[in-house]
Amino acid sequence: MSIITLASEKKCHSSHYFRAAILHFISEPKNINDDKAWQYFEDGLLEVVNGKVISVRQASEALPSLPENASVVDYSGSLILPGFVDVHTHFPQAEMIASYGEQLLQWLENYTFVTEQKYAEQAYANKMAEFFLDMLFCHGTTAAMVFSTVHKESVTALFNAANAKNMRLITGKVLMDRNAPEALCDTAQSGYEESQALIEQWHGKGRLSYAVTPRFAPTSTPEQLTLAGKLLQQDSSLYMQTHLAENLDENAWVKTLFPDAKDYLDVYEQHGLMSTRSIFAHSIHLQEREYKSLAHHQAGVAYCPSANLFLGSGAFNMPTAQQYQLNVGLGSDVGAGTSLCLLNILSDAYKSQKVEGFTLNPFYSLYLATLGGAKCLDLEDKIGNFEANKEADFVVWDLNATPLMTMRNIHSHQLAEQLFSFIILGDDRAVVATYVNGQLAYERT
Incomplete structure (x- = not known):
């Protein structure tokens, strides 16, 4: 030997x-x-x-x-x-990590949307995709669900890089047809058609999967959300990723934009965006009905403690999530999150939960980063242990x-x-x- x-x-x-x-x-x-x-x-x-x-x-x-x-x-x-499983992060935001002094909505406007406009250029997106995946590997992450940008170039870059590395990765073109800079807006129809073309090209190729990706309810019209739901109805193996109830101002904004919805989660439900392969990042400020609905549909929740702390958004209610047996995984949420290393994210999780009177034990923490993340992404038959x-x-x-x-x-x-x-x-x-x-x-x- x-x-x-x-x-x-x-x-x-x-x-x-x-x-x-x-x-x-x-x-x-x-x-x-x-x-x-x-x-x-x-x-x-x-x-x-x-x-x-x-x-x-x-x-x-x-x-x-x-x-x-x-x-x-x-x-x-x-x-x-x-290998660690990161169930929510943003590859274009790696270059704007540690941006100072804002809460969510202002942070998006002042930093995120400015940075993401650069990813319309294929060569730039290709370079940054390679960098991002190399950073995941050197931080101990081997599988991830990732936001790209509204540009199909960014999705192509990330899928190409992940496929070359034989990595299990899920991403999709961001859908935004309102309340964002004009350079980052598509239309309901163009978003649908570009997503459909990317699905045909990439979904199920090697270890890759496609996620229908409305950024969050405020940046999509009801028409766009309806067409996003149509994509999911056409193929039940697709994923859906978005943000949910991260910030109190965001919740209030959603209520004004969708006055007929019972609550924030109901906006997504009404448009056919809820399934076992739907992953909702943050999910901090939820009502009881929303917890029950997430549990009923066995949807995934991305717990992003570092980003929640960094933007002052609030603390995820882990005891209630456990009470309802939600499928919780761990998200770095870079660039609001301040590290791609899920160990650092778990350290923040321990401290933020301790303030709330709940103690995360080390076994459960490492479970969240491995098998828990795989279950959150409906991949426990393939990865996680x-x-x-x-x-x-x-x-x-x-x-x-x-x-x-x-x-x-x-x-x-x-x-x-x-x-x-x-x-x-x-x-x-x-x-x-x-x-x-x-x-x-x-x-x-």
Whole structure:
């Protein structure tokens, strides 16, 4: 048996075995002691063949039975987790991250809409799409649902880049036919026709999926929302992504624009935009009926704590979401979110929930970033853990990436304690390597 250790060898060698501590989730942890919800191997071996997981076992059990010529990539001392799943982010906004001093509606007008106009140029969109996906990989994210811009060029750029990297990615052309700069507005009909053409070109190609993407209710007329619903009715495998109840001023604006709707969510429901593949970002300021409807339709909710804090939007009601058993995933929501690393997002989640009187335990947090995200996107049959035949997206993490993390771990004697300090202190410096569909996509140098 040979041991692969050199970076150049990892990139060219068809190795199928990866040794490290390994953690993955089988189900949602109900509490910090719910050890039936996860599997942890202090010294584990992950077997991957042709981009699919074959097995995960204790190394002591698996190594003696390996073929004589088997090659093992040895990451002993590190932790392998399933790749993080970011269920809500904006690739054009990566370049305007950390924009100062506004709440949502003013922030959109002063920063977002200005930046997004640049993505009508194909060459620029291509360059930024490559940069964005490389940033996801080096921050430990292997699958994502992403907003592009209103321009078909931006969608084409992101799909092309993701397809070349064999990444599981969902995106779509943003639909906006009012209340936005003229350069970013389509029409109800042109938005429908351009979306339809992009669906035909990209949906289901490789590991790609298309999301019908009205930005949020205020920037679409009822006519546009109706045609967006028509797209979903034509193909139930499509996704829908939008924003919901992020900001109190936004909620009030929606009420004036759609006076006949019962509430914000009802605007989307009335136009046929609700299904198990509908993902609603934020969902902070909801009424009881809206929680019940999200649960009834098994729709997804993207929890974006960093963006919520950064824009002063409010706190997501995690206890109520758990009460209604909502499908919750984690969103970086860059550029209102301040990091592409979901560890940083989880750190903000812990702190913001603590202020609200709720404590996120580390197992549930990492579940949200992995299997929870996969379930939110209706992809738990493909990604999110290391069950046999799942796609082999995983990340190797260094729990001692910084002197402070190393010092803290000296005093961490339980797995929960180690994971919690990893979440609070860790960031992209802790990413040793990222594998997408079994292939090395990023390696720390």
